[in-house]
Amino acid sequence: MDKKVHYLPLAKSIVLLTCLLLYFSVVEQTVAETIHQERSIYRDIMVVQNGYRRCLVFNVHRGDRNQTCVEVNDRDRLVFSYTRMSFAGLLLQPQPETILVAGLGGGSIPMTLNNLFPEAKIDVVEIDQAVVNVAKEYFFFEENDNMKVTVKDARVFVKRAALRGKKYDYIVLDAFGGDYIPEHLLTREFLGEVKTIMAVDGVLVANTFSTSRFYDHESVTYQDVFNEFFNFKLPTSGNRIIITQLSSLPPRGELVTRAQNAADRLKKYGVPLLEYPARLSTRVDWDMSRRVLTDQYSPANLLRDN
Amino acid sequence: MNQTKTQLIPGAVVIAVAFVSGFCIMTIEMLGARIMAPYFGGSQYVWGSIITIFMLALALGYLLGGRLSMRNPNPVTYAMFFIAAAVFSLPIILFADVIMQPIFLTIDDPRYGSLFASIAMYFVPTCILGMISPYSVRLLVKSHEHSGHMAGKLYFVSTIGSAAGTLGTSFYFVLYFDVNQILWGSIAALISTGCFILLFNYFLSNAASRSQAQNYG
Numbered sequence: 001m002d003k004k005v006h007y008l009p010l011a012k013s014i015v016l017l018t019c020l021l022l023y024f025s026v027v028e029q030t031v032a033e034t035i036h037q038e039r040s041i042y043r044d045i046m047v048v049q050n051g052y053r054r055c056l057v058f059n060v061h062r063g064d065r066n067q068t069c070v071e072v073n074d075r076d077r078l079v080f081s082y083t084r085m086s087f088a089g090l091l092l093q094p095q096p097e098t099i100l101v102a103g104l105g106g107g108s109i110p111m112t113l114n115n116l117f118p119e120a121k122i123d124v125v126e127i128d129q130a131v132v133n134v135a136k137e138y139f140f141f142e143e144n145d146n147m148k149v150t151v152k153d154a155r156v157f158v159k160r161a162a163l164r165g166k167k168y169d170y171i172v173l174d175a176f177g178g179d180y181i182p183e184h185l186l187t188r189e190f191l192g193e194v195k196t197i198m199a200v201d202g203v204l205v206a207n208t209f210s211t212s213r214f215y216d217h218e219s220v221t222y223q224d225v226f227n228e229f230f231n232f233k234l235p236t237s238g239n240r241i242i243i244t245q246l247s248s249l250p251p252r253g254e255l256v257t258r259a260q261n262a263a264d265r266l267k268k269y270g271v272p273l274l275e276y277p278a279r280l281s282t283r284v285d286w287d288m289s290r291r292v293l294t295d296q297y298s299p300a301n302l303l304r305d306n
Numbered sequence: 307m308n309q310t311k312t313q314l315i316p317g318a319v320v321i322a323v324a325f326v327s328g329f330c331i332m333t334i335e336m337l338g339a340r341i342m343a344p345y346f347g348g349s350q351y352v353w354g355s356i357i358t359i360f361m362l363a364l365a366l367g368y369l370l371g372g373r374l375s376m377r378n379p380n381p382v383t384y385a386m387f388f389i390a391a392a393v394f395s396l397p398i399i400l401f402a403d404v405i406m407q408p409i410f411l412t413i414d415d416p417r418y419g420s421l422f423a424s425i426a427m428y429f430v431p432t433c434i435l436g437m438i439s440p441y442s443v444r445l446l447v448k449s450h451e452h453s454g455h456m457a458g459k460l461y462f463v464s465t466i467g468s469a470a471g472t473l474g475t476s477f478y479f480v481l482y483f484d485v486n487q488i489l490w491g492s493i494a495a496l497i498s499t500g501c502f503i504l505l506f507n508y509f510l511s512n513a514a515s516r517s518q519a520q521n522y523g
Contacts, residue, residue, distance in 0.1 A: 041350050127349060153347025156416050163411075177348075184343035295344050296484035302477075 068106025328467025367436015
């Protein structure tokens with residue numbers, strides 16, 4: 001009896017304290033301050049700051065989608081799982097000298113690559129000048145002698161690069177429009193053009209979503225162009241990263257060795273490279289009977305929700 | 307004498323075929339951006355180029371069609387607009403790459419690239435399709451008092467056709483067919499419409515001459 005009397009107020013205060021803590025953590029999460037907002041010809045752009053986390057948000061009205069986030073007090077750390085996942089391409093090409101990134105966003109992928117490989121020549125192609133301005137002003141993105149942004153449609157950029165005989169060791173496709181990847185950047189013909197600007201030992205890393213019916217079309221198309229690819233998914237992310245190269249894919253043992261070699265360098269960016277080799281799968285988990293997306297047939301954004 | 311000739315094709319037929327032309331114009335226009343994206347990208351200016359060229363071509367078509375309607379308006383010329391528009395749309399399917407490749411190579415700026423590509427591919431067929439509207443008005447109008455009413459009716463139907471073509475293409479056709487299949491469909495529709503007018507005209511003029519012969523007999 002005595003004990004009960006003593007413990008009750010303690011339990012009460014613990015409950016109260018937990019409630020308060022929960023309340024404040026919720027309040028802190030919901031109180032996000034919009035520090036910049038603008039409408040470009042392609043989309044609405046918003047920069048939202050929440051504590052130390054600053055995010056670039058596109059498509060503000062329908063299902064806010066964070067394009068890139070950065071921790072302003074720890075700028076090197078990559079906030080999103082899919083951004084970290086895109087560095088799995090280094091398991092196939094550990095020392096890229098020429099890099100192409102299609103789609104700037106907040107610029108975290110090109111900036112990290114520039115940090116990792118200061119000598120590498122990095123081309124970034126972004127369709128929207130407003131995104132470039134926002135990345136520079138709010139996301140610490142800076143062009144330098146080795147990293148240049150071109151404001152252009154990625155398809156046009158790749159076609160021109162192919163004409164000039166340009167080759168890249170590392171290509172990241174991360175171009176997203178309002179809803180998804182623009183249709184003309186999903187077709188067999190486009191991937192064929194990308195193939196022509198890949199160096200012999202170059203790697204292609206494409207960020208996609210792992211959503212329903214469209215996933216099948218996309219997978220079938222990549223398979224059609226590259227025969228095989230690593231399908232990289234993590235339970236923590238709705239993204240699926242496609243990683244492929246011109247020659248046949250390396251065995252897992254080699255990936256593990258490379259992960260061990262590079263893991264330390266990637267630690268400060270929060271990329272758990274050692275966990276990745278086990279997750280790179282070549283297993284077909286899509287419906288092979290789906291139609292390949294071509295310039296003639298690419299209703300990608302209509303298929304997505306079906 | 308012109309009077310009897312223009313009467314050879316009933317108003318309902320003119321209205322119906324105007325729907326087809328409106329439908330096909332927008333089907334072809336909606337596919338324009340898709341066709342040009344591989345060379346000039348999916349940027350806003352590609353749509354700008356397409357719409358500009360369609361508007362200019364239609365404007366010129368209206369002018370020329372109106373002119374032509376002053377000289378002996380007849381169903382055969384009318385049918386020829388549909389068939390010619392179909393024939394001049396063929397390069398969009400058969401030579402799209404041949405047309406766009408050199409433009410892409412010579413013009414670096416995709417705005418002007420897409421503008422010239424639009425001119426090369428769309429100007430002529432759209433201009434011919436534009437001739438159909440004023441010519442239709444001429445075939446429909448039998449008196450001054452009715453001219454405004456007929457023109458209104460015609461633009462109503464052909465614009466509804468355009469709306470249907472836009473919606474059908476962008477919502478549904480692209481989901482089930484290749485771009486070229488949809489274009490072939492439009493070409494087939496235009497040619498069939500032209501042939502339909504010719505046949506209609508043929509049977510009606512036969513019937514007319516027979517009744518005329520009977521009258522004289």
